[in-house]
Amino acid sequence: MTGSAWNAVSGDGFALTFGYADEAAYAATVEALVADGVASRIAGRDATLWGPEAEEESGKRLGWVDLSVRSRALVSDIAAVEVQLRQRGVFRVVLCGMGGSSLAPEVICAADGVELEVLDSSDPDFVRKAVEGKLDETVVVVSSKSGGTVETDSQRRAFERAFRDVGIDPCGRIVVVTDPGSPLEASAREAGYRVFLADPEVGGRYSALTAFGLVPSGLANANIATLLDEAEAIRPALEADSPDNPGLRLGALLAAANLAGADKMVLANAGSSFPGFGDWAEQLVAESTGKNGRGILPVVVDALDSPNFVPSTPDEVLVTFGPGQVFDTVRPASGWGATVDAPLGAQMLLWEYATAVAGRILGINPFDQPDVESAKSAAREMLDGGGEQPTPVFVDGPVAVYASPGWLPDGTATVTDAVAALLGTLDADHGYLAVQAYLDRHRDAALAGTRDTLAVRTGRPVTFGWGPRFLHSTGQYHKGGPDTGVYLQVTGQPVADLAVPDRPFTFHEFLTAQAVGDGKVLADKGRPVLRLHVSTPADLDGLRAELA
Numbered sequence: 001m002t003g004s005a006w007n008a009v010s011g012d013g014f015a016l017t018f019g020y021a022d023e024a025a026y027a028a029t030v031e032a033l034v035a036d037g038v039a040s041r042i043a044g045r046d047a048t049l050w051g052p053e054a055e056e057e058s059g060k061r062l063g064w065v066d067l068s069v070r071s072r073a074l075v076s077d078i079a080a081v082e083v084q085l086r087q088r089g090v091f092r093v094v095l096c097g098m099g100g101s102s103l104a105p106e107v108i109c110a111a112d113g114v115e116l117e118v119l120d121s122s123d124p125d126f127v128r129k130a131v132e133g134k135l136d137e138t139v140v141v142v143s144s145k146s147g148g149t150v151e152t153d154s155q156r157r158a159f160e161r162a163f164r165d166v167g168i169d170p171c172g173r174i175v176v177v178t179d180p181g182s183p184l185e186a187s188a189r190e191a192g193y194r195v196f197l198a199d200p201e202v203g204g205r206y207s208a209l210t211a212f213g214l215v216p217s218g219l220a221n222a223n224i225a226t227l228l229d230e231a232e233a234i235r236p237a238l239e240a241d242s243p244d245n246p247g248l249r250l251g252a253l254l255a256a257a258n259l260a261g262a263d264k265m266v267l268a269n270a271g272s273s274f275p276g277f278g279d280w281a282e283q284l285v286a287e288s289t290g291k292n293g294r295g296i297l298p299v300v301v302d303a304l305d306s307p308n309f310v311p312s313t314p315d316e317v318l319v320t321f322g323p324g325q326v327f328d329t330v331r332p333a334s335g336w337g338a339t340v341d342a343p344l345g346a347q348m349l350l351w352e353y354a355t356a357v358a359g360r361i362l363g364i365n366p367f368d369q370p371d372v373e374s375a376k377s378a379a380r381e382m383l384d385g386g387g388e389q390p391t392p393v394f395v396d397g398p399v400a401v402y403a404s405p406g407w408l409p410d411g412t413a414t415v416t417d418a419v420a421a422l423l424g425t426l427d428a429d430h431g432y433l434a435v436q437a438y439l440d441r442h443r444d445a446a447l448a449g450t451r452d453t454l455a456v457r458t459g460r461p462v463t464f465g466w467g468p469r470f471l472h473s474t475g476q477y478h479k480g481g482p483d484t485g486v487y488l489q490v491t492g493q494p495v496a497d498l499a500v501p502d503r504p505f506t507f508h509e510f511l512t513a514q515a516v517g518d519g520k521v522l523a524d525k526g527r528p529v530l531r532l533h534v535s536t537p538a539d540l541d542g543l544r545a546e547l548a
């Protein structure tokens with residue numbers, strides 16, 4: 001790699017390589033971590049590592065370090081339920097849950113090639129399709145750590161109604177995963193549902209190896225014992241106060257690059273069998289570090305030749321997972337890069353360590369999410385009728401255009417000009433564009449291709465997130481991280497709306513309130529937000545062409 005040093009560490013089941021633009025800064029960072037005994041102190045659940053302000057939260061969030069041992073007992077309990085369900089002809093597993101309560105099982109099941117339907121949406125067309133599936137063969141896992149997430153509660157209500165409508169008692173078909181003492185635990189016990197309690201000392205995005213990751217994956221027949229074995233195999237290396245510790249190395253690299261101005265991490269699959277890992281790591285890194293005006297922005301790309309990876313910008317660290325050795329040919333513009341090769345369970349624990357380490361170096365509490373609540377309360381206000389209903393700035397054919405104040409030139413009258421004006425606000429050195437689509441992520445999947453086209457068009461880092469899924473992942477970074485983002489929201493009319501049983505709002509009203517509420521929080525922070533609202537799902541084709 002031109003202009004940068006290059007190094008490698010490997011051990012039992014893992015191999016990492018690192019490129020760094022500033023070898024001295026990187027080496028000093030690793031040395032300090034070793035001298036301070038950071039790895040063994042994380043393993044020993046030392047809550048003082050992130051400073052006095054973070055201590056209270058850290059004190060109850062370090063239970064993830066030895067889950068590869070403590071979660072063992074769950075494996076047989078889950079297998080017993082799985083066998084019972086299969087004997088009763090129940091083969092379809094649907095998971096209702098947001099963020100940390102669904103991203104891990106999604107990648108675990110995909111890696112194992114087993115079917116798990118993840119319902120992490122409030123889009124009415126998406127929800128309706130899930131509740132109209134083969135209910136006689138369905139078990140629904142309702143996962144929520146807090147037990148108070150409105151999306152998950154609404155999805156549960158929709159399934160309860162759907163089961164009853166076809167004469168199935170939801171009691172034998174709903175399995176709940178939650179923290180002890182949550183409101184969901186109480187209501188689930190009252191309803192007679194099977195309840196798995198998770199470890200309350202593990203935060204959502206670190207919960208892959210708790211009941212949150214294991215119950216839905218195990219019921220879908222993924223090999224969760226192997227996943228725990230993989231994590232257990234790498235644990236000694238991660239707990240060692242050594243410069244060869246891969247968690248220290250990766251955390252130090254991400255933090256040193258960040259301090260040197262490379263504050264975006266472009267993440268790509270280099271031949272691993274778990275391509276969806278990027279979405280899981282995205283939540284872990286973005287929500288853990290994106291706060292107090294700082295942080296690491298994950299930019300998940302589809303392939304090793306995707307724009308932002310090739311070519312990259314000087315503010316990007318390039319990171320791959322899997323055995324591929326792309327840096328033989330690809331040169332990160334920043335000089336900072338890493339390849340991380342390990343099996344899935346090991347990757348998960350390694351990235352958790354690396355994130356906690358990066359948080360310590362950057363002076364960030366990696367266990368809280370102080371800005372997530374703001375979007376939730378703005379959405380609540382909209383639903384209660386307290387929020388001002390937005391009016392479009394103009395309508396161009398099938399697209400109604402909304403803009404936050406202060407950046408759209410007067411007289412703008414076409415989608416083309418509005419998009420060009422938004423992209424024109426991007427800072428050439430540090431700016432990034434976030435595309436946020438509050439749509440049906442299966443039906444409208446082609447829209448995700450706009451990430452690449454807009455990255456080419458702008459020459460800047462571009463992220464793509466489905467709403468409301470991203471609100472529980474990168475949403476924290478967008479609101480709490482550096483003031484460098486510009487935001488393109490895409491919303492639309494559903495084919496048909498759907499009532500949320502026994503609630504005073506429909507799914508589409510809820511989804512709209514989430515988009516408008518989050519847009520308002522971003523706008524209140526002075527960030528440019530453009531919302532394009534299409535009249536029918538078919539109009540998205542035209543919009544895609546417009547964004548190319």
Ligand SMILES: O=P(O)(O)OC[C@H]1O[C@H](O)[C@H](O)[C@@H](O)[C@@H]1O
Nearest residue numbers: 099100101144145146149204472
């Ligand atoms: O599991 P739940 O309590 O329903 O939370 C689901 C998600 O909600 C919030 O958005 C948090 O920021 C996430 O970290 C969490 O994973």
